[in-house]
Amino acid sequence: MRRARASRQSAGNGNTRTPADPSAGEEWDKHLAGLRRLAGADVKETTVASPLDQFTIKPIVPLSLGKLDISFTNSALMMGIAVALIAGVLVFSVRSRDLVPGRLQSVAELGYEFIAGMVRENVGDEGRKYFPFIFSVFSFVLMGNLLGMLPGAFTFTSHIAVTFAMALTIFVGITLIGLTRHGTHFFSLFFPHGAPIAAAPILIPIEVISYLSRPISLSVRLFANMTVGHIILKIFAGFVVTLGSVQFFILPGILPFGMLIGLTALEFFVAFLQAYIFTILSCIYLNDAIHLH
């Protein structure tokens, strides 16, 4: 009971206790030692952090409300930085209100146009009043993904608690929009047009399940992409150290290092792509709720 309450609270805050298991670090050390033996060379002892260490949530200002842990964590700090950066850049860049935009203003206008075009194409004119929300979601996710690419930074989008809270908010909000616009007619969303009425007992459960799984797939896609990308980066960084510390020959370390540079570039692309996918799927769901097929 206490556990359930604590986890609900932490989901609301976007903070989680990671399930980090202390033995995972030891396992990793053993694994690394095995790799060194495999290399067969005389290697210096090196310490490489476990690739899962980067996802640990550390409290910066420990706070508690009764039995609830509401500490200000590194995750919350990064979220605050992301929001401050977005707000700062947008406010600062359009302050001069030039007709011919400068560099920073161009960036702000490009982002605005990009999302405005996405909403216009996917939702239509009715979607215009939801544009501020969609734009906020996009910039928050994008900034979270990009900030996570800074060395040593914490990626808050790599936690299911954060992404699922966002996806659930979007899902509940869109369902409410659909219900208020169409009333009970909204439930015709669960029965495809033109299907024979006899197929209803099979089709309706399938459609309902696929509708209810939307927040899960939306959140797991973002969280898994960011987690996997960062784990791969750290694993390759580990290879650089392990192979580079072979005493007689430093060249092997260069190969995974080149790979690492390529992967970092790919990860920047993925950071943008996932923010885009998250937003465009929200738009498509919104379109479903507004236009009902």
Added chain:
Amino acid sequence: MDASAAKLIGMGLAAIGMIGAGIGVGSVWASLIQAVGRNPAAKDSVQTFAYIGFAVTEFIALLAFVVAILVYVS
């Protein structure tokens, strides 16, 4: 069998799920190339669908990875 050995085998088995995702992602990009090759003017509109299709298909591979990690951590 040793429990840790079974764990490693389980991780490997979970990774098999990525085969399907590999085929799927390849097919998504192949279709995009074909479509753009036949009608270069449609590039912008087709590209959007390709990225959505890519993300949805890639999700399957990520699920396989998450299962593998869960097997490893638990």
